[in-house]
Amino acid sequence: MRQTREDPVTTSENRRPALTATDPELAALVTAEERLQADTLRLIPSENYVSAAVLEASGTVLQNKYSEGYPGKRYYEGQQIIDQVETVAVERATSLFGMDHANVQPYSGSPANLAVYLAFLQPGDTVLGMSLPMGGHLTHGWGVSATGTWFRGVQYGVRRDTGRIDLDEVRDLALAERPKVIFCGGTAVPREIDFAGFAEIAEETGAVLVADIAHIAGLIAGGAHPSPAPYADVVSTTTHKTLRGPRGAMLLSRAEHARAIDRAVFPGLQGGPHNQTTAAIAVALKEAATPGFSAYAHQVVANARALGEELASRGFDLVSGGTDNHLLLIDLTGKDVPGKIAAKALDRAGIVVNYNAVPYDPRKPFDPSGIRIGTPALTSRGIPASEMGTVAEWIDRVVVAARTGDETVVEKVRAEVRTLMDAYPAPGLPVG
Ligand SMILES: *Cc1c(COP(=O)(O)O)cnc(C)c1O
Numbered sequence: 001m002r003q004t005r006e007d008p009v010t011t012s013e014n015r016r017p018a019l020t021a022t023d024p025e026l027a028a029l030v031t032a033e034e035r036l037q038a039d040t041l042r043l044i045p046s047e048n049y050v051s052a053a054v055l056e057a058s059g060t061v062l063q064n065k066y067s068e069g070y071p072g073k074r075y076y077e078g079q080q081i082i083d084q085v086e087t088v089a090v091e092r093a094t095s096l097f098g099m100d101h102a103n104v105q106p107y108s109g110s111p112a113n114l115a116v117y118l119a120f121l122q123p124g125d126t127v128l129g130m131s132l133p134m135g136g137h138l139t140h141g142w143g144v145s146a147t148g149t150w151f152r153g154v155q156y157g158v159r160r161d162t163g164r165i166d167l168d169e170v171r172d173l174a175l176a177e178r179p180k181v182i183f184c185g186g187t188a189v190p191r192e193i194d195f196a197g198f199a200e201i202a203e204e205t206g207a208v209l210v211a212d213i214a215h216i217a218g219l220i221a222g223g224a225h226p227s228p229a230p231y232a233d234v235v236s237t238t239t240h241k242t243l244r245g246p247r248g249a250m251l252l253s254r255a256e257h258a259r260a261i262d263r264a265v266f267p268g269l270q271g272g273p274h275n276q277t278t279a280a281i282a283v284a285l286k287e288a289a290t291p292g293f294s295a296y297a298h299q300v301v302a303n304a305r306a307l308g309e310e311l312a313s314r315g316f317d318l319v320s321g322g323t324d325n326h327l328l329l330i331d332l333t334g335k336d337v338p339g340k341i342a343a344k345a346l347d348r349a350g351i352v353v354n355y356n357a358v359p360y361d362p363r364k365p366f367d368p369s370g371i372r373i374g375t376p377a378l379t380s381r382g383i384p385a386s387e388m389g390t391v392a393e394w395i396d397r398v399v400v401a402a403r404t405g406d407e408t409v410v411e412k413v414r415a416e417v418r419t420l421m422d423a424y425p426a427p428g429l430p431v432g
Pocket of ligand 1 (some may be wrong): 012046108109110111113136137185187212213214215238248344
């Protein structure tokens with residue numbers, strides 16, 4: 001056993017004495033997850049490490065309170081404090097993102113998007129969004145989602161030759177199909193979203209433009225990606241990805257849509273808000289307004305660029321040829337390894353990624369051709385661009401090993417990953 005970490009039981013007892021006493025089984029699992037997050041190179045682009053302050057805020061007695069409604073208009077008494085908590089969160093959200101209105105109550109990104117449908121569409125109405133296998137999200141009208149079964153989803157993708165969204169195609173689809181809502185943004189889009197271009201199309205076709213910035217909210221807050229604020233009617237975002245807050249979501253909007261959005265979230269879709277999450281969102285928004293966070297956001301992008309260049313120089317095929325943001329979508333067809341086999345080998349090596357479809361993927365969604373990786377979490381540990389050559393080399397060695405079945409390479413990389421992770425402790429985790 002390595003000397004750098006405390007004995008896990010001691011750690012758990014010291015840090016979570018009540019949980020350890022009541023439920024040692026669960027306490028041990030939490031400690032094990034802590035250790036896993038400390039020891040692995042986490043490259044899933046939607047994941048991050050929240051600060052100790054955000055963790056503390058999300059584990060408070062605020063969670064004991066029921067608060068259906070909005071500040072000043074609640075259905076339960078005893079809101080003297082909760083109203084202040086939610087008001088602070090709302091004010092910080094509108095200020096950080098430069099929008100008129102913010103609703104901080106959605107339980108997560110998917111319910112936030114469902115509230116958008118409830119606010120602007122009737123069942124059967126048309127929604128235009130990016131298709132899931134091209135990089136969009138399930139909730140943008142994809143067939144297996146309620147948004148694609150209760151509504152009529154029309155989907156755009158990316159061009160085969162460039163791997164990028166073709167706004168002419170989006171415009172043609174919008175003119176032909178007349179969607180009531182257009183979603184832009186996605187989960188596997190390595191390039192800048194042209195909010196102005198989408199806004200022109202929405203304006204021309206009379207659609208409500210929703211910018212779903214779940215993945216890039218932190219980059220926008222930090223000034224490392226253009227803001228949708230001047231262009232979008234509604235901005236939907238999760239709070240737990242690049243924004244580095246608790247698991248939750250927000251809907252920001254122009255003043256004219258405030259009432260529709262608020263009514264859709266409550267009473268349309270949800271009951272009481274998760275007040276402990278609201279508090280932690282407020283803390284994350286305060287952190288995201290600092291110069292340090294702006295530096296973080298720019299470093300996330302610099303690290304992704306550097307990692308992309310290092311991977312490309314090792315013969316990896318990057319969808320769209322590179323990245324403008326925090327993520328890279330890699331087509332492994334040329335490496336002769338399916339995405340899932342590569343992802344599982346990387347996981348054994350302590351490098352956590354997800355297998356992912358690539359545009360025009362000939363393979364099945366549950367066994368696709370690519371992997372998706374991103375730099376938000378490693379950047380939260382302070383890992384600099386100068387280490388991206390090492391990371392790319394590990395990925396290269398493990399992908400080759402996944403093909404040849406050479407498990408000793410995987411084990412060797414696992415040890416090297418641990419050493420680097422020990423040098424860059426993660427926020428919010430105990431340091432040994
Ligand atoms: C993550 C994500 C969501 C959904 O968020 P959940 O919190 O997982 O429900 C919605 N839209 C986009 C673009 C996302 O990346």
